[in-house]
Amino acid sequence: MGALSIQPVSRSATYSANRDWLASLHGTDQTETITLDLSKFTANTHYFASTDPDQPYSRVVSGIPVGKITASGLFAPWNPAASDGTQILAGLVFAEALFAPGVTKVPAALLWHGVVKASKVPGGIDTTKVTWSPTGAQIRFV
Numbered sequence: 001m002g003a004l005s006i007q008p009v010s011r012s013a014t015y016s017a018n019r020d021w022l023a024s025l026h027g028t029d030q031t032e033t034i035t036l037d038l039s040k041f042t043a044n045t046h047y048f049a050s051t052d053p054d055q056p057y058s059r060v061v062s063g064i065p066v067g068k069i070t071a072s073g074l075f076a077p078w079n080p081a082a083s084d085g086t087q088i089l090a091g092l093v094f095a096e097a098l099f100a101p102g103v104t105k106v107p108a109a110l111l112w113h114g115v116v117k118a119s120k121v122p123g124g125i126d127t128t129k130v131t132w133s134p135t136g137a138q139i140r141f142v
Contacts, residue, residue, distance in 0.1 A: 020120040021063040021092070023142050027114030031094045036060060036106040037069060038099065040076035040086075045123055047099075060097040060106055063122045066090055074105065080129035089130050091137040092116060113138045 022028070038060075041047050047060040065078035067086030079086045091112035099106040118127050118141040127141045 019062055021117050021122065022111075022114070023117045024115035027111060027138075028094065030113060031109040031111055032091075034066070034068075034075045034090075034108055034110045035073075036066070036093070036097065036108050037072065037074035037076050038104050038106050040069075042077075046077055050101075056101055057098040058101070060093055060099070060108060061122045062093055062096045063116075063120070064093045065121060065125050066093060066110070075108075075110070078125075080126070080131075088133045088136040089139070091139065092121070111139075115140045115142060117142055 038047070041060065041064075043049060046064050047058055049058045050056050066075040067078045067082070067088050068075055068090050070085035075090060076086050078089050081087065091110045094109040094111040097106050097108040116139050118125055125141070130137075130139075130141070
């Protein structure tokens with residue numbers, strides 16, 4: 001019987017968050033931790049599923065505007081036409097949030113205070129539909 005030879009193989013991948021939507025560092029040191037309800041997000045718009053067999057983690061896009069669902073306390077894409085709480089802009093997902101297959105709740109960082117380039121928000125944002133709320137975001141759009 002021959003000798004067993006084990007040769008470790010290492011692989012790494014680097015992903016960088018696209019934060020072109022961020023107009024200033026103001027507020028980036030005061031993000032809040034939130035939980036996203038992934039069932040409310042749309043694949044290939046709000047998040048991208050991994051196609052790399054060596055890196056199974058999918059990612060929620062940085063810059064997605066979100067609101068807080070009143071009934072669950074979880075966060076979902078901002079929808080000014082809704083009546084479930086997501087009609088109030090809570091802020092934007094600050095950094096890409098990685099999640100494993102089958103996960104429905106994803107922790108993320110919320111930028112609730114700062115300056116944002118409206119034209120660069122992933123999926124777009126109609127700033128005329130953002131209404132001020134004492135419980136909502138304090139975002140200035142430029």
